[in-house]
Amino acid sequence: MLFNSLAFAIFLPIVFLLYWFVFNKTKSTQNALLIVASYYFYSCWDWRFLFLLIFSTFLDYYSGIQIEKSDSGKRRKFWFWLSILVNLGFLGIFKYYNFFATSFADLLCSVGLKANPTLLKVILPVGISFYTFHGLSYVIDIYNKRIKAEYNFIDYSLFVSYFPLLVAGPIERATHLLPQVKEKRRFDYQMAVDGLRQILWGVFKKVVIADNCAIVVNMVFANPEEYSGSVLVLGAVFFAFQIYCDFSGYSDIALGVSRLFGIELLKNFNYPYFSRDIAEFWRRWHISLSSWFRDYLYIPLGGSRGSIWIKVRNVFIIFIISGFWHGANWTFIVWGLINALFIMPSVMFNTNRNNLNIVAEGKLLPNLKEFGQMIVTFFLVCFAWIFFRAQDLDNAFCYIKRIFSKSLFTIPKFNSSDISVKILAVLLFLFILKEWAGRSKNHALESNKSVPTYLKMAFYFIIFMAIMVWGVTNKTEFIYFAF
């Protein structure tokens, strides 16, 4: 069931009404309803993988209790490693088996040995990367005695399987979500209204901006050799907006939906394209994943403490694994490597925490320096996105080679697309303006009390009409479902 589908438009009000009118007596009834709804939501993709989800949930739940109860270090370690290895094992089989098998066969082939790898025809269970990371963080936190184990299975299951975050995050932490799940939720009018605004903005980002950018991007990336360098640059820029609006649009809908049920989820994006350097970009992009890697990998590895060599090593490890998390393809690994290279100078010279505030806070426009920094950062990010989007490394190198040709200085000309590229460019410009205006808020459509209600309603109607007029109606999945 997609967030941008009719099925979800029917599912959500039904669950909402049941939640607040029928199952609102205690937190247990509220949680039980949300669990049933979440499992139904998940089974709409493939009910068979529901068993995998329940098994993974039970294993982490039970391991958590055993780790906490165990007196001996050995027993604690046993349950800890059992949970970690089984979780990573599932992820490995479903997501990475074919990649390793073919890569190994290619390696043997390169030294003259023949190998026929046995490939598994496995479907990637949707959301596996996300719920596995939920479980891992929970078990690691208990093992490190940061949190107590959860003894209520329903509450724990809801933490892992809560439907707004189940298939594409944000990757929640037990410290943030479990306390909310353990309290009875009371209806918060302002929170619900703002949740609806966030949903509207998320849908707009997804179906108007991301899906229309996708039409142009797919066309350009399919045959880069047919386009001039200037078109390819625009293709990369459109992809930057496609992936941002697709994923942050999903996150906005997830956060907004969750707020209708009185639960706040972690913010996943914080206007990343208004970053002044790559380090700032990574503090603002897919925050729940970046902070997960920071807390459970980077810091345990030593973080930015120690010698320069240790710093460099840790940065590379974290970015390569982050790339690999996105998919079993060399393009993602190279994407991670490029980002590691981009961020390296600021880590080595300790300038990675230079830009912690909001750019041009309280001002209408950034100064020239800030503007230049944002533009440079954006184009560096776009360059890396080429690897992220390309089908394979050859496609990426061909794309880049073609960019840096004489045709870079020609007027961009697109073959065709459903929505005119000019209209798309205008929509993007207006979208950027709105995001810029709202950059200090939780989301760009958050209410501004100084604006009269009728003007706000008129603006919401314009967004509604934009969705009606330009919204792509094909059932396009969110990009991050594939991860």
Next chain:
Amino acid sequence: MIKKFIYKVLFTSICFFSLLSVVLFAVSKYVEDKKFKNSQTESNTLIVKSDCKYDLLFMGISHARNFSRYENHKIVERILDKKIINIGQGGGICSINEQLFYLKYFYSKGNKADAVVLILTPSMLTSEKLPIASNTFDKEIFDLSFLYQYLLFDSENKYQRIIKYLQSKLTKEWINLEPDYTVGKFDSLTRMDELTVKKGFLLARQQNINIERFKKSCFQVEEIIKLAEMNNSKVVFIIPPALFGKWPEHNQVSDFAKKMKEKHGINFYDFSESVLKPQYYYDHHHLNTKGVKYFTSVYLKPIL
């Protein structure tokens, strides 16, 4: 508080959808006022009025619509000396199931037709693309009864088609829609090009016929017969001519039509190889105006 929230959401939604409906009605009225004739548009809501009586109703895909395009409609009416309505849909956007829907819509408005002529292009029953085309109703006006009936109608890709239907009314293509005043299609072929024909077959359907799809289409064709019978219309099946003669799925479709003839007593005529001269075609399976004239007078006149 929650009740206030629900009322507010409902009120806002009603306001938004009402405003949207006003816009949709306004743009539809604007286009409708341009007064289209059957030969000038492929929209059916623009030409299907209420309580009208016709001698013949043509339906099918482009091969049916071709009897009306380019003012051919007048020629066919004159030769057959019949009042005709053509609800066929060209452009690769309408499956047999949506044709069934159009026929239902036609009858629901109190219209009558003495005979329903289904131009039974064989590829129409095997195409995988037609049933999922979402732009089927792009040229239809915003009509609540049309929308309501389609909501109740069983169809593949229904909701996407509905959304596209509503969306299409807000585009400049819709607002700028004008009657097609082209008179006559006089381009003609000089010979048959085997390669183009092969490519055309592949475009119409996959390499192999999907049996499930074919069965489903046959069921829908039978529904058309039942609906026509219920409304006292005679049913005539015609396999249209093509320069290459028979379509790859010709035999299956012909067998099915014969079965329907036995079961329902319909009339069935196979004219697939009736016109084999390239000068009567503007492509390998669409008759040009000269071809329509020839085919209508030689083959249709005696049977309709």
